[in-house]
Amino acid sequence: MLIEDTVLNLLRLAAVRLPEDVKAALRRAYELEGNPLGRLQLENILENIRLAEEENVPVCQDTGVISFYLRAGLGFRGLNSIEGALYRAARKATLEIPLRPNSVDFFTNKNPGDNTGRYLPYISWGLFNGDYLDITVLLRGGGSENACTLKMMDPSAGLEGVKEFVLDSVIKAGGKPCPPTIIGVGLGGGADIATSLAKRALLKPLDEENPNEDAAKLERDLYELINMTGIGPMGLGGNITTLAVRVEYAHRHPASYPVAVAFQCWAARRATARIYSDGRVEYLSHKI
Numbered sequence: 231m232l233i234e235d236t237v238l239n240l241l242r243l244a245a246v247r248l249p250e251d252v253k254a255a256l257r258r259a260y261e262l263e264g265n266p267l268g269r270l271q272l273e274n275i276l277e278n279i280r281l282a283e284e285e286n287v288p289v290c291q292d293t294g295v296i297s298f299y300l301r302a303g304l305g306f307r308g309l310n311s312i313e314g315a316l317y318r319a320a321r322k323a324t325l326e327i328p329l330r331p332n333s334v335d336f337f338t339n340k341n342p343g344d345n346t347g348r349y350l351p352y353i354s355w356g357l358f359n360g361d362y363l364d365i366t367v368l369l370r371g372g373g374s375e376n377a378c379t380l381k382m383m384d385p386s387a388g389l390e391g392v393k394e395f396v397l398d399s400v401i402k403a404g405g406k407p408c409p410p411t412i413i414g415v416g417l418g419g420g421a422d423i424a425t426s427l428a429k430r431a432l433l434k435p436l437d438e439e440n441p442n443e444d445a446a447k448l449e450r451d452l453y454e455l456i457n458m459t460g461i462g463p464m465g466l467g468g469n470i471t472t473l474a475v476r477v478e479y480a481h482r483h484p485a486s487y488p489v490a491v492a493f494q495c496w497a498a499r500r501a502t503a504r505i506y507s508d509g510r511v512e513y514l515s516h517k518i
């Protein structure tokens with residue numbers, strides 16, 4: 231029950247209250263936005279966030295599909311009960327928060343009505359030597375998902391080619407992923423690895439520098455370039471199109487240069503908790 235209850239709390243936190251770093255980035259964006267229409271959009275977004283918290287309702291009607299990212303200590307008691315608890319929490323959350331039932335059969339469109347189905351919620355496992363369990367919940371709506379891109383580039387394209395592709399993806403997406411967005415860029419590995427790294431990059435806190443200096447510079451350069459597009463908040467014009475760019479990378483085959491771009495709308499709904507084997511729970515992403 232402890233895992234199920236904690237995950238239910240995480241799903242509610244994610245759906246209703248954006249993490250502090252995202253709210254701080256949106257407040258900063260409001261200060262920096264020079265376009266009156268863009269500023270108005272940010273004002274509406276901040277008011278939307280305030281009302282959702284006050285009324286304890288989801289911050290957006292599209293509560294997205296659920297992904298769970300786990301870091302499980304091999305010494306954590308109850309490893310074999312985690313998946314069942316995640317599914318039960320997803321079903322309960324759909325009824326109680328409520329979350330919009332967003333999981334449909336690929337071929338028939340049939341909706342089980344509880345946000346579960348084949349491979350949904352998505353569960354990503356990581357194991358380490360330890361005795362606690364970290365669970366991150368990510369809720370992403372269709373507007374963000376549909377803008378994602380992947381390109382298998384020629385290595386000769388280099389970082390200038392990466393920038394061109396990311397910028398092109400942002401311009402093509404325009405206002406559809408509800409900017410200001412967070413942009414996750416996945417580099418290297420293969421097509422699957424780059425795509426998964428781009429999504430994982432969306433989990434990084436917005437107020438932490440990338441520890442790799444090359445990746446940090448790429449993040450800064452892309453942040454500047456994207457905010458020069460003029461797309462602006464909700465695509466209605468302005469100088470804040472992205473809140474942050476986050477890069478994750480892997481080694482690659484010498485002949486391959488995969489680049490993936492994942493979009494996250496302003497409603498960046500993620501929440502993380504750590505559960506210890508002795509039953510203690512710490513919420514890491516939100517002040518409770």
Ligand code: SF4
Pocket residue numbers: 290291292293294370371372373374406407408495496497
């Ligand atoms: S892109 Fe995000 S903010 Fe826009 S409708 Fe979808 S979930 Fe909501």
